[in-house]
Amino acid sequence: MKKIVTGNKAIAEAVRDAKPDVVAAYPITPQTEIVETLAEYVSSGQLASQYIAVESEHSAMAACIGASTAGGRTFTATSSQGLLYMHEMTNWAAGARLPIVMANVNRTLAPGWNIWAEHTDAMQERDTGWLQVFVSTVQEAYDTIFMAFRIAEHNKVLLPVMVNLDGFTLSHIMQPVDTIEPGDFIPPIHLPDSVDPKNPKGYGTITGPGDYFRFRWELAHSMRESVSVIEETQSEFAKRFGRTYGLTEEYRCSDADVVVVSLGTLGKEAEVAIDILRDEGIKAGSLRLRWFRPFPELDLAGKEVVVIDRDYSFGFGGVLAHSIRSKNLVKVYSVIAGLGGQEVTYDDIAGFIRNRRIGGESWFGVNDHV
């Protein structure tokens, strides 16, 4: 059925139909509409979940960890400061191999106090062992939730998944969504090491220097394995529901001389910039990374690369630019744009590409080149 809903509502509807056993969450702008809607579903009987209204994000993640350890399907949502407050527990969730699904509505970190879109919150979770996907439309947000549960709970993966969507720009925009009946797209959850009184196991026990690295290696191995599970899940989704997703979304890239790489809604805005540049005779393309962890293999050979980062690692540079440089051994033009919800239009993006200085870094809105 087609309807017009916000990104937040679409996420809540998808979560409802994925039927989690437990939702534990704490409200924070701009995510609140997700958990508020889920709370309504639970109280009205549309969703047969335990809704745990916790007193903090740290507890939200801790409750999800408990429920997931017991073998339940779990969901939470947060943003920005809330995600940072969870950080100790997000590491635990991944390390304990718990397939929790979380929507992170990307929001700037304070100070200054700012509720608008930025990706630095998600980037600070980069090394936790969570799979991270960035979506660019309300439909994609909706569809990705179903895929996230299936991928997370796949026994070759057993890792948590963070679905990232831009605060306000996507969380509060209303777009058409074609809803689905998921049927058995997400198989019943079966976690091999969930709590079973008949088969006691140790959880969170001391793990000495002789063993710890093995758990880390297994996590790294599963993260690598997740690539094939993501691909299989996305192709199964396409087969059943007719919408195709990749590890990346490429737009007019194949014959492009210059490619702009970005995450989230900027990747859609960039496509409009590409059409403008193509009309000017500039052979440009857009490469939107959907999956950031695991980081996809990219083919950028022979192309000039412009990377837009809506984040920053101080003393180093844009996190996405750094990732592209180091994984692909290419020089890039690094543009830092959209921080704190800074407006970035298709004309601006076309300008980044026209005025590229490969090897340099530039901050949009600041006339200072590094």
Place this chain on the structure above:
Amino acid sequence: MYEIRIHSRGGQGGVTAARLLAMAALHDGNYATACPFYGAERRGAPVVSFVRIDDRPIRIYSQIRSPDMIIVLDKSVMLTVDVVHGLKTGGRILINSTHKKEFAGYITNNVDLTGIALRENLVVAGSPILNTPVIGALAKTGIISADSAKSAIRGMFADERNIRAAEAAYAEAGA
């Protein structure tokens, strides 16, 4: 692509009007996005929301800079906000007003949406509901069809007074 900017005050239903308009466009077989501009606004403060309608998927997230149409749900906003800013030459303005205010170079349409809402007793918490009558007035301009306008309203509101208000606004509005 057809781009619309809606000026209202927080709590007047500008965001709901944007959603109804997007839904009606969807019923017409088009694509649409509706988005409020979120700032530090609160109930009663001047706010804007945006609607884009196109026959292809819409990839633009940045704000509308040169709209094809301006809707003013509360004309007192015009005292402090330059509502025609960026409006395309020859663009449309729809104002909720009993007075016939004209803007040179634009097609201006004044409709008494508040009066229509009050006549139908569409009042919530002391405020007249403007979002359903305005959809009727918009259907008259042809941006959305009258049938789709009604389907969108019925999809969101069970109360038939909303349909009557939309019909009244349709009758009163200029094409």
